[in-house]
Structures are given as C-alpha cells and as structure tokens.
Amino acid sequence: MSxxxxxxxxxxAAEYDSAPATKVRGYWQSVAYRLSHDWITLIFGAVVLVIIxxxxxxxxxxxxxxxxxxxxGRLKPMGWRxxxxxxxxxxxxxxxxxxxxxxxxxxxxxAPVAIAVMIGGTLGVIGGFAGKVANTAIMRTMDVFYxxxxxxxxxxxxxxxxxxxxxxxxxxxxxxxxAMCRVAETATSQVKNLDYIEAARASGAGTFxxxxxxxxxxxxxxxxxxxxxxxxxxxxxxxxLSFLGLGVQPPEPDWGLMLSTLRQSIYVDPxxxxxxxxxxxxxxICFNLVSDGVRAAMDxxx
Amino acid sequence: xxxxxxxxxxxxxxxRGGSAQPMLIVRDLKRHFRVKGAGKGAVVRAVDGISFTLFxxxxxxxVGESGCGKSTLARVLLHLVEPDSxxxxxxxxxxAAPDGISVAELRRQVQMVFxxxxxxxxxxxxxxxxxxxxxxxxxxxxxxSRRLAQEILIKVGLRPDLFGPRYPHELSGGQKQRVNIARxxxxxxxxxxxxxxxxxxxxxxxxxxxxxxxxxxxxLNLTYLFISHDLNVVRYISDRVLVMYLGQVVELxxxxxxxxxxxxxxxxxxxxxxxxxxxxxxxxxxxxVGDPPSPINPPSGCxxxxxxxxxxxxxxxKMPELGxxxxxxxxxxxxxxxxxxxxxxKAGLH
Amino acid sequence: xxxxxxxxxxxxxxxxxxxxxxxEATVHAVSDATFNLKPGEVLCLLGESGSGKSVTLRALxxxxxxxxxxxxxxxxxxxxxxxxxxGNALRSFRGGTVAMIFQxxxxxxxxxxxxxxxxxxxxxxxxxxxxxxxRKRAIELLDLVKIPSPERRIDAYPHELSGGLRQRAMIALxxxxxPQLLLADEPTTALDATVxxxxxxxxxxxxxxxxxxxxFVTHDLGVAAEIADRVxxxxxxxxxxxxxxxxxxxxxxxxxxxxxxASTVHDQSPDQDIAAIPGSPPDLRRLPPGCSxxxxxxxALPACNDGFPHPTYPVAxxxxxxxxxxxx
Numbered sequence: 007m008s009x010x011x012x013x014x015x016x017x018x019a020a021e022y023d024s025a026p027a028t029k030v031r032g033y034w035q036s037v038a039y040r041l042s043h044d045w046i047t048l049i050f051g052a053v054v055l056v057i058i059x060x061x062x063x064x065x066x067x068x069x070x071x072x073x074x075x076x077x078x079g080r081l082k083p084m085g086w087r088x089x090x091x092x093x094x095x096x097x098x099x100x101x102x103x104x105x106x107x108x109x110x111x112x113x114x115x116x117a118p119v120a121i122a123v124m125i126g127g128t129l130g131v132i133g134g135f136a137g138k139v140a141n142t143a144i145m146r147t148m149d150v151f152y153x154x155x156x157x158x159x160x161x162x163x164x165x166x167x168x169x170x171x172x173x174x175x176x177x178x179x180x181x182x183x184x185a186m187c188r189v190a191e192t193a194t195s196q197v198k199n200l201d202y203i204e205a206a207r208a209s210g211a212g213t214f215x216x217x218x219x220x221x222x223x224x225x226x227x228x229x230x231x232x233x234x235x236x237x238x239x240x241x242x243x244x245x246x247l248s249f250l251g252l253g254v255q256p257p258e259p260d261w262g263l264m265l266s267t268l269r270q271s272i273y274v275d276p277x278x279x280x281x282x283x284x285x286x287x288x289x290x291i292c293f294n295l296v297s298d299g300v301r302a303a304m305d306x307x308x
Numbered sequence: 309x310x311x312x313x314x315x316x317x318x319x320x321x322x323x324r325g326g327s328a329q330p331m332l333i334v335r336d337l338k339r340h341f342r343v344k345g346a347g348k349g350a351v352v353r354a355v356d357g358i359s360f361t362l363f364x365x366x367x368x369x370x371v372g373e374s375g376c377g378k379s380t381l382a383r384v385l386l387h388l389v390e391p392d393s394x395x396x397x398x399x400x401x402x403x404a405a406p407d408g409i410s411v412a413e414l415r416r417q418v419q420m421v422f423x424x425x426x427x428x429x430x431x432x433x434x435x436x437x438x439x440x441x442x443x444x445x446x447x448x449x450x451x452x453s454r455r456l457a458q459e460i461l462i463k464v465g466l467r468p469d470l471f472g473p474r475y476p477h478e479l480s481g482g483q484k485q486r487v488n489i490a491r492x493x494x495x496x497x498x499x500x501x502x503x504x505x506x507x508x509x510x511x512x513x514x515x516x517x518x519x520x521x522x523x524x525x526x527x528l529n530l531t532y533l534f535i536s537h538d539l540n541v542v543r544y545i546s547d548r549v550l551v552m553y554l555g556q557v558v559e560l561x562x563x564x565x566x567x568x569x570x571x572x573x574x575x576x577x578x579x580x581x582x583x584x585x586x587x588x589x590x591x592x593x594x595x596x597v598g599d600p601p602s603p604i605n606p607p608s609g610c611x612x613x614x615x616x617x618x619x620x621x622x623x624x625x626k627m628p629e630l631g632x633x634x635x636x637x638x639x640x641x642x643x644x645x646x647x648x649x650x651x652x653x654k655a656g657l658h
Numbered sequence: 659x660x661x662x663x664x665x666x667x668x669x670x671x672x673x674x675x676x677x678x679x680x681x682e683a684t685v686h687a688v689s690d691a692t693f694n695l696k697p698g699e700v701l702c703l704l705g706e707s708g709s710g711k712s713v714t715l716r717a718l719x720x721x722x723x724x725x726x727x728x729x730x731x732x733x734x735x736x737x738x739x740x741x742x743x744x745g746n747a748l749r750s751f752r753g754g755t756v757a758m759i760f761q762x763x764x765x766x767x768x769x770x771x772x773x774x775x776x777x778x779x780x781x782x783x784x785x786x787x788x789x790x791x792x793r794k795r796a797i798e799l800l801d802l803v804k805i806p807s808p809e810r811r812i813d814a815y816p817h818e819l820s821g822g823l824r825q826r827a828m829i830a831l832x833x834x835x836x837p838q839l840l841l842a843d844e845p846t847t848a849l850d851a852t853v854x855x856x857x858x859x860x861x862x863x864x865x866x867x868x869x870x871x872x873x874f875v876t877h878d879l880g881v882a883a884e885i886a887d888r889v890x891x892x893x894x895x896x897x898x899x900x901x902x903x904x905x906x907x908x909x910x911x912x913x914x915x916x917x918x919x920a921s922t923v924h925d926q927s928p929d930q931d932i933a934a935i936p937g938s939p940p941d942l943r944r945l946p947p948g949c950s951x952x953x954x955x956x957x958a959l960p961a962c963n964d965g966f967p968h969p970t971y972p973v974a975x976x977x978x979x980x981x982x983x984x985x986x
Contacts, residue, residue, distance in 0.1 A: 036682075043681060200427035202438070205488075208386055209442030209495055210415045219441060223432035373850035374821075480938040481707070510706035510877065515921035515934035522931070537851065540923045544932070563928070581851040583858075583880025585924050587904040590884050594856040598806075599820035 040303040047299025050292045057289055061108040070099035072106040072259045081275045092278055094264065095271050096257075100278060103259040104285055110171065110260045111289060114244030114253070115237045117175045122182035123233050129183070130190025131225060135198055135217060145191060148184040156181045160243055164252035174253040178240055189232045193225040231304055234297035238290035245286050261286045329400045331499055331531045332362040332385070332418075337394030339384050343604060352603045354380040355391070356555035359630075362499070367525065367532040369546030369563065371539060371578065373600045377555040378535045382503045385533070386420060387411045399498075416446065419492035423504040424485040429476040435487045436461065436472035442495045453494075460490045465520060482513035486520065493524065499531040507536060518545060539582055543567050551575045554603050554611040557630055561639030571641035574612045610644065620644075622651045667694035668871050669718075669839060674731035676713050676722065683943040687713040689895045691731070692969070695839070700865060700872045702882040702903065705892035706918075708939055711875045714892070715841050718873070719758050720748060735839065754784050757832035761844040763824040767816040773800070773827045774812035777834055784835040799830040804860060822853035826860070833864065840865070840872045846881060858884050879922050883907055891915050894940050894950035896966070901976035911978040914951045949981070957982050 041047060060067060069090065076097030084092045091100035133144035151159065163177035197203065198221070206216045245262030247253030254260035256267070264282040272279045339355040354377040362368050372378045383389040385396065387404065395402065398417065402408035422428045429438050439460060440453035448456065458468035464486040466472075476484055485505065492500055502521070506514045522545065525532060536542050542549060542563070549566045551559040551574065559572040570576045580595035596615050601607065610628050613619040622644050630642040644650035676688040688710040695701050703711040716722050717729055720743065733740040735755065743751050752758075760766040767776060777796035778789065787795075793812070800808035803826040816824055825845060832840060842861070846854040862885050865872050876882055882889050886903040891912065899912040910916040920933040937954040940946060946953060948963035955962065959981060967979045 039682070201422040201425065202428055202430045204383075204388055205420065205422060205428070205491060206441060206445075207388060208415050208420045209445065209491070210412050211441065211445040215445045219433070219437075220430050224430070373852065482938055510939075511879070511923075512706065512918055512921045512935040513938060515923065515932040516936070518923065519931045519934055538923070539851070540925070544923050544926055544928055577852055581855045583855070583878070583884050585879055585883050585907060585919070585922065587883045587886070587907060591855055592859065594852070594859055596852040597856070599822040599853050600850060602820075 037303045041299065044299050044303065047296055047303070050295040051299070053288070053292045054296055057108060057292065058112060060105055061112050064105045064109055068099075068102035068105045070102045072098060072102040073257055074098060081271055081278065083275070084277075091281060092275070094278065095267060100281060103264060104261070104281060106259040107261045107264060107282065107285065108289070110254055110258065111241050111244065111262075111286070113171070114174060114178070114260075115241035115289075115293070118178035118182055118240050118244075119233050119236045121175070121179040122186045122236070123229060125179070126183035126186030127190045127225070127229050130187040130192075130229075131194050131217060131221060133187065134191040134194025134225075135213065135221060141191070144187070148187045151180070151184040152188075156239075157243060157246065160247060161250065161252060164247055169252050169255045171254055171258075174244060174247055177247070178243055181243070182236055182240070185236075186229065186232065190225055190229050193228045194221055197221055197224045227304055231297070231301045234300055235294065237297070238293040241286065241290045241293065329364070330361045330397075331364045331399055332533075333395075333397040334361070334385070335359050335395040335397070337381070337384060337396070338392045339380060339389060340392055350604050353377075353555045353606060354603060355384055358394075358552075358555075358557055360550055360557065360560060362531060362533060364531055365529065366547040367534055367545055369542035369549045370533065370535040370552060371537065371542050371549060372552035373537060373578075375554070375600060375603045376552040377603065378552050379503055381552070382420060382501045382533070382535055385501060386415060386418060388420075416495055417497055418499045418501065419495050419497040420501045420503060421485075421488050421492050421505045424481050424488060424508045428488050429484060429491075431476055434473045434475060435479065435484075436468065438476075439487065439490045439494050442491060446495070456494060457490070460493050461487075463493065463524065464490045465516075466490070480513070481509050482516060485509060485513075485517050489517075489520070489524070493528065497530070499533070501533045501535070503535045504537070505534075506541060507538060514541070521545065539567075539578060551578070554601070554606045556611060557642065558612065559641040560630065561641075565639045569639075571639070571646055572612075572643045573616050573618055573645075575641070577615075610642075618645060618652075618654055620652055626650070666696070668697045668699075668736060669695040669873075670732075670734045671695075671718070672732040672734075674714065674717060674733060675729070676710070676717050677728040678726055679728055680726070685942045686895055686945055687727075687942060688717065689945075691892075691897050693890055693897060693900060695871050695873065697838075697871055698865075698869045700862075700874060700885055700887045702886035702889045703873060703875045703892055704877070704879065704882050704889050706877055706939065708894070708942060709892040710895040710942075711877075711892050712843055715758070715843055715873060715875050719752060719756055719841055721752075721758075750784070753780060753837075754835050755837060756839045756841060757835065757837035758841040758843065759825070759828050759832045759845045761847050763821075763828040764816060766828060767824065767831075769816055772813050772815055773819070773830075776827075776831055777812075780831060780834045796830075796834075799834055800827070802833070802864070803827070803830045805830070821849055822857065825849060825857055829857075829861065829864070833868070836868070838871060840870050842872060842874045844875055844877070847876070847878070854881075855884075861885060879907065879919065880924075891918070894945060895942060896950065896979065897977075898951065898980065899976075899978045901973075905973075905976060909984075911972060911976065911983045912951075912980045913955050913957050913982070913984060916984060917954075949979075957984075 076093065079087065079093050079097040081095055082089060082093045084090065086092055089099050089101065091104070094100055094103065129144050133141045160177050160181050163180055164173060167173040167177065203216060203220055206220055244253055245265065248260045248262030249266040251266065254263050256263060261282040268279040268282065337355055337358045341352040341354055343350045343352055358381060370378050370381065380389060384391045397403070398409055398414055403414050404411050429435065436454065436457045439457035443453040443456050444450060458472060461468040461472055466483060466486050471479065471483065479487065506517050509517060518541065524530060534542065534545055546563045548561060549563045550557055551572065553574050559566060559570065559575045566575060567579065570579055577595040584590065598615060601614055607614050609625055610623040613623040616623065628642045628644045628647070628650070630640050631647060644652040645654045648655050671691060671693050674688060674691040678685040678687055691714055693701065703714060705711040718733060718740065720740065722729065729741060774793065774796050777799060778792040781787070781792045781795050797808045797812055800812060805811050805823055805826050819827060846857050849857060858881065874885055882903060888901065889903045889906050890897045890900040891906070891914065892898070893914050899906060899910065899915050906915060907919065910919060917935040921935055923932060926932055935954055940950050940953070946963065949966055952958040952962040961981055967981050969977050969979050970983060971977055972983055
C-alpha cells in the first residue's frame with residue numbers, strides 16, 4: 007500500500023483505533039451525574055429553589071401588604087385575625103414581611119457575589135496571565151483590602167457611604183472582590199504554565215485568544231465553586247449590616263432589619279423575634295450545603 | 309566551533325532551488341537562567357553556545373540526560389523562551405531580524421509536539437477544537453478550521469466522527485499524542501520539534517507513534533528535530549544525532565557513525581548504559597559513576613571532566629571545541645582526545 | 659534457584675484480585691494473579707501502564723485503601739496470611755518483613771527530616787537501641803548502598819541530594835530492617851540512563867549479598883533482562899505469561915509478550931517500520947468477556963472471545979494463559 011493510500015483510506019484509520027470505543031461522559035455530564043446521586047444536595051437545592059420562587063412571586067403569595075401598619079394589632083400572636091404568623095411591633099403582617107424580606111436578602115446575597123465574580127475574576131485573570139508588573143500592581147492592591155476583617159470592612163464602607171440597598175451591595179462587593187481576585191489569579195497562573203498554553207502560543211495565538219479559549223474554561227470552575235460558597239456569607243453580612251442600621255433602611259422588609267427592630271420586644275414576643283433569624287439561618291445553610299455539594303461534584307479528576 | 313558551522317550539507321548538492329539551503333542554522337545560541345536562593349550570581353547555563361545546522365528533510369536527534377538543556381533548546385528555537393544571544397537562520401532568513409523572518413511567521417512554519425502529559429491538551433476542550441485552534445487564530449474561518457482538523461485527525465489515524473468530539477481524558481496516552489501531532493500539523497508546518505514526544509508512552513504505543521511520525525514525514529515533506537533521552541528511539545528515527553551535556557554540544561554526526569564509533573567519552577558512556585534485551589548480556593560494570601552534575605556553575609574547562617575516565621590537566625584548563633580534526637567534518641566531537649594538538653596524552657589515538 | 663530446601667516458596671500469591679469500587683464504576687485492576695517467589699529470587703512484574711503491576715505490589719504491602727479496594731485471594735509470606743494482618747502485626751510486617759522502594763524518592767522521603775533521621779527512626783522503631791548505635795548503623799547502610807562520604811551525607815536533607823543518591827538513600831532505608839522481601843516499584847524509571855544502570859547493578863549486588871527476595875515492577879524489558887530471575891508479564895490486570903527471564907524474552911509463548919518484544923525499539927533497522935501492536939489496552943471498567951488481548955491479537959480465534967484462557971504449562975517451569983500459545 008502506498009503512503010498516500012494509508013493516509014487517505016478511512017480503513018487505515020480504523021486500524022489504529024480498533025480498541026473499544028470508551029465513550030466516557032464529558033465533564034459537565036459527569037458533574038450532573040454526581041449531583042443527581044447526591045440526595046442531600048438535591049433536597050437542599052430544592053429548598054433554595056422554593057425560597058427563590060417565594061421571593062419572585064412574593065406579591066402573589068403574601069396575604070397582606072407588608073407595609074400596612076395597625077396601631078391596635080401590634081405584636082399579636084400567630085393566627086390573630088387571619089395573620090398566620092402574627093404581627094410585628096408596628097402591627098404589620100409577619101408572614102408577608104418575611105416573604106418580601108426574602109427578596110431583599112436574596113438580592114443582597116447574589117448581587118455582590120455576581121459583581122465580585124465579574125470584577126474580581128477579570129482582575130484575577132489579568133493578574134495571573136499578565137507579566138510581573140501588572141500582577142504585582144493588582145495583587146498588592148487586593149492585599150490591602152484583604153488585610154481588613156470582612157465585617158469590619160463592610161461596616162466601614164457602608165458607614166462612610168450611608169445606608170440603603172445600593173450602597174450595601176457596593177460595600178459587600180468590595181469585600182468579596184479581593185478574595186475572588188485571588189482565587190482567579192491562582193487558577194490562572196496554574197493554567198498559564200501548562201504545555202497546551204505554550205502550544206497555543208507556538209501556533210501564533212494572541213493573548214486574548216489564549217485567554218478566551220484556553221484559560222477561561224479552566225478558571226471558571228474554581229471561581230464558580232468559590233462564588234457559590236460566598237452567597238451565604240453575603241446573606242449573613244447583609245443581614246448584619248441591616249441589623250446595625252447600615253444596610254436596608256426602614257420600613258423596607260429585610261430579615262436583618264426585622265431582627266433589629268423586633269429585638270426590643272424579645273420578652274413580649276420571643277417567637278416573633280426569632281422568626282427572621284430562622285429565615286436567615288435556613289436560607290444561608292441551604293446555600294452553603296448546596297455549594298458544598300456542587301464543589302464535591304465538580305471535584306472530578308479529568 | 310566554526311568547523312561545525314561550515315559543515316558541507318550532505319544532502320545532494322546538485323539539488324536545485326532552495327533545497328540546498330538548510331532549514332535552520334543555529335549559531336552560538338545562549339540562554340542562561342538566574343536561580344534564586346542558590347547563592348549569589350548562581351546561573352543555570354541551560355543553553356550555552358550551541359551551534360548546529362538542520363538540513364531540509366532530515367531528522368536530527370538530540371539526546372542528553374535531564375538538565376542538559378535539550379528542552380530549553382527547543383523553546384529557544386521557537387522564541388518561546390527568548391535567547392540571550394546567538395543567531396537563528398530559518399531557510400535563509402534571520403529570525404527576528406529587521407530584514408528577516410518574524411517570530412510569528414517562524415511559529416507558523418515550525419511547530420512543536422510536547423511530551424504527552426496531563427497538561428499537553430486543554431482538558432475542557434474537545435480535541436477537534438484543540439486541533440482547529442491554530443488555523444482559527446491564524447485567520448481561517450471556524451467551519452474551515454473544523455474541516456481541516458477532521459482531515460488531519462484522519463491523517464494521524466483517528467476517526468474524526470469517533471474521536472473529534474471527545475475530551476482529552478477520554479483518550480488513551482497514544483491517542484492523545486496523535487492529537488498533539490495533529491495540532492502541530494494543522495498549521496501545515498515545514499519543520500516540527502518533537503520534545504520527548506514518545507517518552508511517556510507505553511512501548512507498544514510508542515512503536516505506533518514512531519511509525520506514524522516517519523510516515524507523516526515522508527508524505528508531508530517535514531523536517532524533524534527529535535529530542536529524547538532514549539538512545540534506542542533516537543538511533544531508530546534520526547539521520548543525524550546531536551549529543552548534549554550541560555548546555556553544550558559534545559558530539560554531532562550521522563546516527564550510524566555516532567552509534568557505531570562514538571568519539572566523545574560521554575557518548576560512549578551513554579551507549580554503554582543502554583540495557584540489553586538479553587538476560588545473558590547483562591551490564592555488570594556501569595560505565596559512569598555518580599550523577600550528572602548540577603547545571604548551576606558547571607565545571608571549568610571540559611564540563612564532562614568530573615566524570616570522565618580520561619580526564620587530564622588540559623581538560624580542566626581548556627574547554628574543548630567541537631572540531632573536525634581528521635578531515636571528516638560530518639562527525640565531530642568536543643573532546644581534547646580528538647585534537648592531536650591539544651596536549652592530551654591520548655590525543656589522536658583514534 | 660538451586661533446588662533443595664531453599665526452593666520452597668517464600669511468598670505464595672493465589673488468585674489475587676483487586677477491584678476499585680466507586681459510585682460510577684468498578685475497575686478490575688488485578689484479576690486472578692497467581693505466582694510464587696522463592697527465597698533469594700528476583701521476580702519482575704512486567705507490564706504497560708494500567709496492567710495492574712503496581713496495584714499487585716501495593717496489595718502485597720497492604721497499602722491499598724481498605725474502603726475502596728476490594729481484595730480477594732490469598733497471600734502467604736513465610737506461612738503467614740498477609741491479607742489477615744492487623745494492627746501491630748501489620749506495622750511490623752511493613753518495613754520489618756517487607757520493604758518497598760518507589761519510583762520518585764522525593765515524594766517518599768519527608769523533606770523536613772535528614773536522611774540520617776529517616777534511617778535512625780526506622781532502625782530504632784524496628785530494632786531498638788541507642789541513638790549512637792542507630793547512627794552508626796545508618797552510616798553503614800549508606801556505605802552499603804555506595805553513597806560517597808556517608809558521614810557527611812547522613813546529615814543532608816533529601817532535596818540536597820541528586821536523584822541517584824536519593825534513590826540510593828531510599829534503598830538504604832528499605833534495607834535498614836533486614837527485610838525478607840523487597841518490593842520495588844519502577845525505582846529506576848525516573849533516573850537518567852547512566853544513573854539507572856548504576857542503581858540496577860547495585861540492587862542486584864545487594865539482593866545477592868543479602869539473599870533478599872525481590873519483586874520488581876517495571877515497564878521496561880531492558881530492566882527486566884538486567885535484573886530478573888523470572889518475569890511475570892501482566893496485561894489488563896492478569897498475569898498472562900510467567901517463566902525464567904531468559905526463556906520468556908528469547909522465546910515468548912504469549913502473543914502479547916512477543917508483540918511487546920517486537921515493538922520495543924531496539925536496534926531495528928531505520929529503514930523499516932516497527933512491528934507495533936495495533937490498538938490500545940482495554941478499559942478496566944469494561945473488560946471484554948474473553949481474553950482481554952484478543953481485540954489486538956493477530957492470532958485470535960473466535961474461541962478467544964468466549965472466556966479467559968486458563969493457565970497452561972507447555973514447558974516445565976513456564977506458565978501461559980492463551981488458547982493459542984505460540985509454539986516454542
């Protein structure tokens with residue numbers, strides 16, 4: 007057989023791959039497979055989904071207007087005049103406020119993390135891939151922010167900028183950016199020195215093309231895992247800010263703020279006072295466990 | 309040193325056109341690395357004054373032990389690591405010179421195949437996309453690149469419909485190495501640098517890949533620089549062999565001559581360390597004692613003198629040059645014993 | 659080797675199987691491995707990656723994770739049931755009766771301890787004695803493995819030694835307690851050619867002088883030819899051929915062994931292609947029902963796909979598992 011025939015004949019190829027075709031799942035399929043067999047994560051994931059759905063459809067689900075006050079119906083127990091969970095210190099329906107409060111808590115949990123992923127992740131990839139000077143400039147700046155405990159930093163920024171949802175989101179984003187940047191930078195610099203990046207350079211690819219095709223896909227995994235673990239932290243920090251009066255302002259229904267205003271009546275209505283705390287606890291632990299499950303599922307050797 | 313440069317090409321000199329022009333001329337190439345934490349001014353002389361000529365259509369084997377600088381040499385040739393000094397001439401054009409060939413153009417014409425390892429292919433990319441990546445970033449359309457990738461996968465013996473969409477972890481070592489070769493060929497190169505390209509493979513698979521490389525070279529008219537620590541493989545695939553020791557060339561010549569009449573004691577020791585496949589011909593006395601010295605601050609004079617059984621005063625005092633003292637300039641060795649005028653007591657006995 | 663009482667096997671492995679069980683699949687790493695090892699004998703487990711040679715070695719040392727690895731079969735060493743050892747008995751078995759050396763000594767030696775501290779700790783754990791005695795013994799051991807100026811090198815940290823010296827230090831550590839059986843997992847693969855031959859010659863000399871039985875795992879036919887008395891060729895988790903090294907390498911009975919010999923690059927003429935074995939080894943999660951080499955075998959019969967061949971002994975002292983054992 008001539009050389010050309012060997013190369014072009016499809017039969018010749020079959021000689022080389024006559025070994026049984028070992029079709030194994032792709033990476034994401036294998037992650038999905040693991041997740042689908044992890045009951046704990048599935049159950050808590052379902053709870054997270056329910057919390058999100060409740061927040062989205064709050065206007066349909068809430069039995070009362072969460073802002074409607076009543077002088078007579080203050081701090082009433084469960085079931086009083088059709089209020090399933092009673093009323094708060096201004097006579098507003100607890101259940102409705104808890105339902106609406108979920109909206110703000112979820113926004114405060116997700117928005118800062120998303121912003122941090124975008125800004126911190128981008129800075130991290132640049133810092134990891136660019137030369138020594140850019141890396142030093144970016145990472146040392148981040149280290150300055152890193153030096154402060156996260157709660158203190160959030161309190162300080164919010165204190166300086168004033169309260170409100172928007173300022174709260176910004177201050178929490180600033181807290182998360184350095185950590186996110188570091189995760190992205192570490193992942194990038196690990197990938198950067200691998201042979202396939204060098205092969206891409208050897209094929210004449212520019213930096214942008216290499217980052218887009220070869221770096222991002224390998225950095226997103228660790229960044230996503232880390233981001234998912236930050237959501238519950240963000241919810242807790244946001245509640246903390248509101249509790250201190252630095253986050254969401256009255257009369258908005260927010261779990262942290264509710265905890266703060268109800269605490270004065272802790273001896274009168276201990277159960278009502280505890281309810282926003284329970285909501286925060288359930289939401290944050292669910293996000294945490296789902297994050298752990300996703301992390302375990304994504305930790306597939308490839 | 310200059311004798312090596314003026315080697316008369318043993319490709320047919322009557323050949324017309326560009327084929328008498330060597331593919332690559334390397335002249336006094338140097339690359340040193342500073343090492344932190346190994347004392348003041350510690351320098352690894354990874355590539356320290358290397359000169360050779362690579363002719364069109366030949367396979368030049370590069371052998372040496374770990375730390376001899378053979379992998380750095382590969383990277384310096386492609387400017388993946390910038391050389392400190394020295395000259396590279398690719399097909400008559402000086403690389404990165406104002407009137408020569410640009411590094412980007414060099415990288416289109418010269419490709420590299422790495423050792424198969426977990427890091428040689430992007431784990432998150434189907435292998436057909438890895439192969440298509442080179443053509444794509446060089447201006448081909450996405451569908452054209454994909455089509456090209458499928459053609460090349462056939463050439464390396466992988467069915468594109470079966471293997472193209474797979475991820476690297478779904479392939480065996482040999483299949484991955486075929487993909488690595490396909491990725492290099494997708495750029496339609498004239499020269500390929502193979503850096504330990506078969507070293508990580510099992511023996512039965514290594515044979516498949518070596519056969520494939522030979523076949524591709526014939527059909528695609530390629531020139532190979534084949535880097536390996538395995539002398540048997542280098543002897544099999546190479547036309548000429550270059551032996552490196554601590555960043556320098558110690559011997560260069562036609563493969564048959566280097567393996568049958570090695571001139572440098574280091575080459576002789578390397579050959580003597582090869583294991584026989586016959587249990588009745590075991591090696592009983594290792595030819596060398598000790599490990600290769602660290603490439604940081606190498607010995608003065610001849611770098612091999614610390615392990616050489618024939619070392620004398622002159623070896624410490626003077627660095628031997630790669631010469632051609634008996635007129636046969638296609639086979640040269642950097643050893644004082646080769647030079648009758650060196651003052652070595654065993655000089656000129658060959 | 660030379661008959662008589664000495665030829666009673668020291669190690670007897672009977673039907674050893676190792677499965678790795680994960681949620682997604684079961685990997686049949688070793689299936690039905692049977693072999694004997696006489697005192698003072700060197701057996702090479704020869705095979706390519708994934709052939710189960712290293713897993714077999716780790717099973718003998720009881721190093722496999724107990725939860726994930728399902729081990730079946732019988733391993734007896736000097737009359738003791740190795741797979742039943744627990745607690746203190748297991749600890750003194752490892753390092754005392756059996757010692758192991760690895761491919762990459764850098765990962766097997768603790769970087770924060772000196773070579774001497776490693777050696778002295780092992781000596782005192784198994785033999786007791788004072789620090790001074792242990793140090794003296796450690797220097798003797800370093801001298802035994804031909805480490806130059808052992809008095810100085812004993813205080814070196816692993817990273818201060820070159821690859822060859824590190825491997826020698828690890829051999830000294832393995833020998834420190836006078837093991838009856840030495841397990842070596844590709845100990846020369848990571849070394850340069852000129853160093854590899856030194857370590858092989860050293861190991862062969864020590865093994866003869868100390869009368870140790872040795873199991874040597876390698877993928878390199880040349881290493882087997884250099885050091886082994888007998889070889890067991892493994893493919894896809896099974897021993898498919900076993901016999902004296904000279905006979906197996908000169909006149910292989912199994913087509914895989916023959917193919918491996920032919921495809922190993924060694925003095926072939928540069929003008930010809932190498933006789934490569936087509937295809938690649940099977941997936942250990944889905945082994946074919948018959949002979950696992952049949953899909954790649956040029957001599958395969960329809961019967962080869964029906965069941966795995968039983969061991970046959972076509973010549974005295976040689977075993978092969980093939981329906982079509984090559985004629986001698």
